[in-house]
Structure formats: C-alpha cells, structure tokens
Amino acid sequence: MSTIEESIEVKAPLRSVYDQWTQFEEFPRFMEGVEEIHQIDDTHLRWVAEFGGSRHEWEAEITEQKPDERVAWRNVEGKENAGVVTFHRIDDDTTRVMVQMDFVPEGIKERIGDALGAADRRVHGDLERFKELVETHGADGGWRGEVKRPDET
Secondary structure, three states, X not given: OEEEEEEEEEOOOHHHHHHHHOOHHHHXXXXXXXXXXXXXXXXXXXXXXXXXXXXXXXXXXXXXXXXXXXXXXXXXXOOOEEEEEEEEEEEOOEEEEEEEEEEOOOHHHHHHHXXXXXXXXXXXXXXXXXXXXXXXXXXXXXXXXXXOOHHHO
C-alpha cells in the first residue's frame, strides 16, 4: 500500500473551499486523469479515471463527512483506495486543504510510477488546479450534510 500526503493553502474562506470540494461531480475540472464522477447518493460515488496507462472504474463510499472539517472515503469495489481530506481555517480568507490517501498500485506501470513519485506529483497538481479554480471562480454550491463514521452511529 502506498500513501500520499499533500496540502495547499487556498486564498478563500473555509466555507467556500469546503463547499467546492463537496461538488464531487466537478472533480474532472481539476483532477488529472479523472474522466467522470457520478454521485449515486449522499455517500456513494462512481469514478472513471485513467492513470498508469489504463482506464479504471470503481465505487467509493464516503465514510465520514463533517461540514467545513473533513471528508473521508474508501473504495467498496474496484480500485483499492481510501483517504481523508481535511480543511483548516488559517484566517478569514485563507484555508489549508490537506489530503491523506492510501492506494494499492496495480501492475508494473503503476508500481514503477509510484516508486518514481508520479502519484504524489499528480495529487500536488490536482491541488494546485483546485486552488486556482476556487480562487478564480469561487465555489459552486456545496452539500452541508453530515455523514457520521460507522462507530459514531
């Protein structure tokens, strides 16, 4: 299993940054290789992406979501991955976004790419594009609902 940890400061209020992040179907606007995300319901997403020279499809489940704080997920089928994105207020107009993600590279291309840091660079680039999107265009909507961890229900 490989782990990625990246963060970025976005010049926008916490609520706006969080709201834009929860627009999951908009991820292809800033995530390299992500072709499509379909939100099935409040806690399930269907992903289609290309990386490592291959097309991948999988379903992810949001396992925890607290407005303006965090969104955590894990795969329920397909590409093995899990992680959490946390949001931290720096001041009224600055928010730090932190991504922690675990995944299993599949095949020789993905394992070599992972060893060379390709996944880390991709996530870093995705965060840079997310920052630009929010700072340039603001946030489009957002879901303010909460998903409790299984051990909290």
